[in-house]
Amino acid sequence: MQFIKKKNLLEREELHYVPALHWMYVAKPVTIALIIITAFFVSWSFVPKFIGLFFHEFLIYFVLLSVGIMSFILAVRIYLYQTIEYGVTNKRLLIKRGVFKVITAEIPSDRIESIYCLQSLCGRIFNYGTICISGIGGMMPVFYMVNKPYALRRRIVDIIEKNKMIHIIRGDLPKPKPVAKPEPIKEDPLMWGTFVKMN
Numbered sequence: 160m161q162f163i164k165k166k167n168l169l170e171r172e173e174l175h176y177v178p179a180l181h182w183m184y185v186a187k188p189v190t191i192a193l194i195i196i197t198a199f200f201v202s203w204s205f206v207p208k209f210i211g212l213f214f215h216e217f218l219i220y221f222v223l224l225s226v227g228i229m230s231f232i233l234a235v236r237i238y239l240y241q242t243i244e245y246g247v248t249n250k251r252l253l254i255k256r257g258v259f260k261v262i263t264a265e266i267p268s269d270r271i272e273s274i275y276c277l278q279s280l281c282g283r284i285f286n287y288g289t290i291c292i293s294g295i296g297g298m299m300p301v302f303y304m305v306n307k308p309y310a311l312r313r314r315i316v317d318i319i320e321k322n323k324m325i326h327i328i329r330g331d332l333p334k335p336k337p338v339a340k341p342e343p344i345k346e347d348p349l350m351w352g353t354f355v356k357m358n
Contacts, residue, residue, distance in 0.1 A: 169250065176247040176314040178305040181287035185236045187304075192229040196222070245302055247314055249321070252292065252301060266301065268319050270294045276308045290315075 168174065199221065239256070246253040252266040271294050278288035288308035292301045305311055 168248065172248050172250050174246055174248050175318060176311065178245040178247070178290075178302050178307075178311045180240055180243060180245075181285065181304050181306045183281070183285055183287055184304045185233070185240050187281075188232045188236060189229055192225060192232070196225050245305065247311070247318065249318055252315065254301060264301075266292055266294065268315070268322055271315070271319060274312050274315055276312055278308065282308075 242256060242258050244253075244255040246255075250268060252268065252271075254264045256262045271292055273293040275291040275293065276288050277291060282288045282304075287304050287306055289304060290302040290308055290311055291299065302308070302311060
């Protein structure tokens with residue numbers, strides 16, 4: 160959180176919540192790759208022996224290629240896990256990615272119209288999900304695979320509600336205009352008198 164804390168906070172802006180990436184962000188692609196390799200080995204064991212001899216070299220190359228791709232994906236995921244920073248302040252939602260090429264994005268809290276939480280079955284089991292924000296520019300995924308997504312959603316809603324209260328209370332209240340008292344009606348005795356016949 161060094162980048163967001165030191166370089167990207169505005170005046171009178173406070174960091175309220177720091178969502179963390181879930182460990183499944185790193186483990187998920189590696190787990191999928193291991194499942195694919197295991198399924199290949201299991202299916203290969205059912206192949207007849209005379210056909211299996213021809214695929215022996217293919218199997219060695221497949222395993223080496225899979226391990227290489229899996230190592231590369233794991234290295235990229237670990238790099239992204241270390242460089243992605245999320246932050247929720249009293250004014251904005253902040254995202255930072257990268258070390259050499261830094262990409263930052265921000266969404267003002269007063270531009271947020273609705274918040275969506277996307278969770279798969281695996282996400283519900285391990286308590287992670289993606290928070291999408293819908294605003295003036297449309298809907299886009301903002302916080303990808305964060306830990307405890309519903310806690311993050313509650314924090315964002317709390318900040319939006321507090322900002323609404325601040326906007327209502329901000330400034331001096333208008334002074335009520337004095338109500339003018341109606342002037343008493345002066346009755347003219349001739350106006351309401353009786354007609355008298357003059358001789």
